[in-house]
Amino acid sequence: EVQLVESGGDLVRPGGSLRLSCAASGFPFDAYAMAWVRQAPGKGLEWVAVIGGNGARAFYADSMQGRFSVSRDNSRNTAYLQLNDLRADDTAVYYCARGLLVDSHFDHWGQGTLVTVSS
Amino acid sequence: DIQMTQSPLTLYASVGDRVTITCRATESISSWLAWYQQKPGKAPKLLIYKASTLETGVPSRFSGSGSGTDFSLTISSLQPEDFATYYCHQYLTYSGTFGQGTKVEIK
Numbered sequence: 237e238v239q240l241v242e243s244g245g246d247l248v249r250p251g252g253s254l255r256l257s258c259a260a261s262g263f264p265f266d267a268y269a270m271a272w273v274r275q276a277p278g279k280g281l282e283w284v285a286v287i288g289g290n291g292a293r294a295f296y297a298d299s300m301q302g303r304f305s306v307s308r309d310n311s312r313n314t315a316y317l318q319l320n321d322l323r324a325d326d327t328a329v330y331y332c333a334r335g336l337l338v339d340s341h342f343d344h345w346g347q348g349t350l351v352t353v354s355s
Numbered sequence: 356d357i358q359m360t361q362s363p364l365t366l367y368a369s370v371g372d373r374v375t376i377t378c379r380a381t382e383s384i385s386s387w388l389a390w391y392q393q394k395p396g397k398a399p400k401l402l403i404y405k406a407s408t409l410e411t412g413v414p415s416r417f418s419g420s421g422s423g424t425d426f427s428l429t430i431s432s433l434q435p436e437d438f439a440t441y442y443c444h445q446y447l448t449y450s451g452t453f454g455q456g457t458k459v460e461i462k
Contacts, residue, residue, distance in 0.1 A: 280442065281399065281456070338449040341444065
């Protein structure tokens with residue numbers, strides 16, 4: 237069974253940093269791209285970033301380029317999203333999702349982890 | 356960036372109704388479109404990909420159509436468990452974008 241479990245969400249002050257993790261199981265992790273999608277409270281889904289199966293290619297939404305960084309450790313079956321210089325409007329549930337390619341639909345999603353940016 | 360516009364944003368319907376949600380792209384995305392269902396407090400669930408391919412395990416009352424810039428999701432006979440929010444997602448390029456979401460509510 238495919239499972240994606242996010243962790244690392246927390247309350248952080250504006251300007252702070254956080255690293256989110258997405259632990260995967262039930263499939264050949266390095267054969268899939270991993271994406272991050274966020275959802276602000278009461279709002280819609282927003283695509284954040286994606287990384288290819290071998291980690292060689294990573295892409296970001298324009299508004300997050302330079303502040304966020306996606307990576308993966310295929311030996312640990314885990315993807316990461318580093319969030320820097322956080323702002324109040326980064327407050328959201330962050331989901332990881334699996335895609336066959338970096339430009340693909342997402343067939344499995346984690347349950348999400350909440351990041352709250354507030355002083 | 357490619358923008359996706361869904362309509363309506365809220366849809367009121369009854370059990371047994373046939374409902375259709377539309378999604379329009381600002382430029383052609385061929386058939387690189389997916390539909391997801393999301394219930395409150397839960398992660399999105401894939402329903403349809405490549406515009407019209409039903410994901411394994413999804414009931415056949417769900418169907419998708421369209422290509423280019425105009426797409427639709429149809430539920431042929433609305434069931435109680437279908438009251439949820441639906442999102443379209445274009446993945447022509449690696450920088451995917453979602454529609455605003457359509458909330459299907461009980462009339």
